[in-house]
Amino acid sequence: MRIAWIAAVLEREVAELLRNRLLLLSILGPPIVIVLGPVLLGKLVAGRPLPAGLAASLVAGRPEWALLDPGDLAAAYSFQQFLLFFLMLPAFIPLSIATFSIIGEKQSRTLEAVLATPIRTGELLAGKAIAAAVPGIAGGLIAYLGFAGLVRALYGPALFAIVSAPDWLAATFLLGPAIALLSVVLGVLVSSRVNDPRTAQQVGAVIVVPLVGAVIAQAAGRFLVDATGYGLAAGAVLLIALAGLRAGSWLFAREAILTRWR
Amino acid sequence: MHPGPAWRPASTDARHQPTDARHPCPASAQRAWQTPPVNPSAPSSRDLAVRTEGLGRRFGERWAVRDLSLELRRGEVFGLLGPNGAGKTTTIRLLSALIGPSAGRAWVDGLDLVGEADGVRSRVGVLTEAPGLYEKLSAIRNLDFFGKLQGLPTAVRAERIERFLRLFDLWDRRHEPTGTFSKGMKQKLAIARALLHDPPVLFLDEPTAALDPEAAAVVRDAIATLRGQGRTIVLCTHVLPEAERLCDRIGFLRTTLLRVDTPARLRTGHADGRVHVRLAARAGPDLLAALRAAPGVAAVEAAPDGLVAELREAESDTPALVRALVAAGAAILEVRREAATLEDVYFEVMGAPADGEAAA
Numbered sequence: 310m311r312i313a314w315i316a317a318v319l320e321r322e323v324a325e326l327l328r329n330r331l332l333l334l335s336i337l338g339p340p341i342v343i344v345l346g347p348v349l350l351g352k353l354v355a356g357r358p359l360p361a362g363l364a365a366s367l368v369a370g371r372p373e374w375a376l377l378d379p380g381d382l383a384a385a386y387s388f389q390q391f392l393l394f395f396l397m398l399p400a401f402i403p404l405s406i407a408t409f410s411i412i413g414e415k416q417s418r419t420l421e422a423v424l425a426t427p428i429r430t431g432e433l434l435a436g437k438a439i440a441a442a443v444p445g446i447a448g449g450l451i452a453y454l455g456f457a458g459l460v461r462a463l464y465g466p467a468l469f470a471i472v473s474a475p476d477w478l479a480a481t482f483l484l485g486p487a488i489a490l491l492s493v494v495l496g497v498l499v500s501s502r503v504n505d506p507r508t509a510q511q512v513g514a515v516i517v518v519p520l521v522g523a524v525i526a527q528a529a530g531r532f533l534v535d536a537t538g539y540g541l542a543a544g545a546v547l548l549i550a551l552a553g554l555r556a557g558s559w560l561f562a563r564e565a566i567l568t569r570w571r
Numbered sequence: 572m573h574p575g576p577a578w579r580p581a582s583t584d585a586r587h588q589p590t591d592a593r594h595p596c597p598a599s600a601q602r603a604w605q606t607p608p609v610n611p612s613a614p615s616s617r618d619l620a621v622r623t624e625g626l627g628r629r630f631g632e633r634w635a636v637r638d639l640s641l642e643l644r645r646g647e648v649f650g651l652l653g654p655n656g657a658g659k660t661t662t663i664r665l666l667s668a669l670i671g672p673s674a675g676r677a678w679v680d681g682l683d684l685v686g687e688a689d690g691v692r693s694r695v696g697v698l699t700e701a702p703g704l705y706e707k708l709s710a711i712r713n714l715d716f717f718g719k720l721q722g723l724p725t726a727v728r729a730e731r732i733e734r735f736l737r738l739f740d741l742w743d744r745r746h747e748p749t750g751t752f753s754k755g756m757k758q759k760l761a762i763a764r765a766l767l768h769d770p771p772v773l774f775l776d777e778p779t780a781a782l783d784p785e786a787a788a789v790v791r792d793a794i795a796t797l798r799g800q801g802r803t804i805v806l807c808t809h810v811l812p813e814a815e816r817l818c819d820r821i822g823f824l825r826t827t828l829l830r831v832d833t834p835a836r837l838r839t840g841h842a843d844g845r846v847h848v849r850l851a852a853r854a855g856p857d858l859l860a861a862l863r864a865a866p867g868v869a870a871v872e873a874a875p876d877g878l879v880a881e882l883r884e885a886e887s888d889t890p891a892l893v894r895a896l897v898a899a900g901a902a903i904l905e906v907r908r909e910a911a912t913l914e915d916v917y918f919e920v921m922g923a924p925a926d927g928e929a930a931a
Contacts, residue, residue, distance in 0.1 A: 325707050
């Protein structure tokens, strides 16, 4: 792989992304909602203690939460629901960018001209993958850091300790990037077979089904995943992403791009 | 004279010279963006830019191109004619190392199509069927991106981008997104992209399609000048007069090459033995009778400005016809063989569409 060729693709992808207002809005909008949502919700529920049964269940799962007063426990509970929303950013943003990028190339029929140059398909796809994955990973991390900063400023050290605990760090710094990679792989695989970005995103959105399930289960107080759980999940997602990359490697051949990507 | 901007010759650096002429350059003098050295043992001679031996490509059970054997000399403009689905685009994709062959071998600028595909791609310029431009990006950014993919250094990119944008009259709109360009402007930009890395071999798939007459004239001038620089050009077109005017040789393709020759020989070979004789006076019955008795003359009929003779062998019987005319005292102004048009040849060669013809 030659860095100059990857950089050329990456630079062009970024230039196009910055000119696509719709895509930019869909990338920049959700992080703002996800940062402000839990902060505002925490203020709303802070004065309202949780039902006794739910509080007992939470403390049983997280003994360190027993030190929180009832108002902070309610806020911690509401924050915890949003942890998984932070994982949706690295799932959705790379998917959106990858599908728009590949289907955009198919629609404008630019791929043949690109592949007629000495660029290698690995370099082309690496440039595209980086352009899609980095905003997703960065979006998730920046949103998390913004959220943690607001919690520290508005709720104090006790709740900041909750949102900077190892489970949050493992989720955002390990599972998030792994999900972003899987999202890129799915985006490329799906985009190679369809010609409409929305269809590709709908198909690729299967990636968020497990996340939504986890959000619902956690909201119902069924379980709380700890740092080890997020670490293991990150490993599993990474393996699935690599397996997807390997299984779909035939799609990345120059000839397959020209003759099979319809 | 067309009113468009005149074609200005490109640089005459070593990359325009025949392959073997580049060999004396010391390896250390070669920069990264220059094309790789030619394998001297490759079967392409110094005069051949493209050579194919039984080249073929099939998709599933269908052959899109089959048994293509061809030799293109350096500096030659070769026209590839055929109906939609005849395999023209597949041929271009094969020869520009975009797809691999299912059968046969080929060399482009001395490089093996399969074993040295990266080298082939740096030596060919391809104008694809669709302009294939990034429409949100400006003309200058489009060319800059493709220049980077060709490995051109910044200064070389900048110089060539300006040269080609000025040449094709796009310089004033260089910062505008190409999505705002007309079809003709997009086509001109795509041609500029194909020329950006100064390739010795060019594949042009319908270069004047969608162009207005002025822009088409600029492109035709450009093709003529590129030929003069020693570049080899393969031109796919449906515009038969364009092929006749620009091409040194024309190949009729329908899955396989059906006929290859110069436009003149194709037309002459297709023509029957009709010879038109223009006379100073109307041909009378005596003259017509005398000619009918001449050797090789199958039939004679009067025409408003003279007569038309049907010869058994146009090439060998024309002198006998002229002798018979002179002997009969005819005042000859002109003797001209009636040539077929390229369109006549096209329909004669192509005939009816073949069954199961593969899509190109």
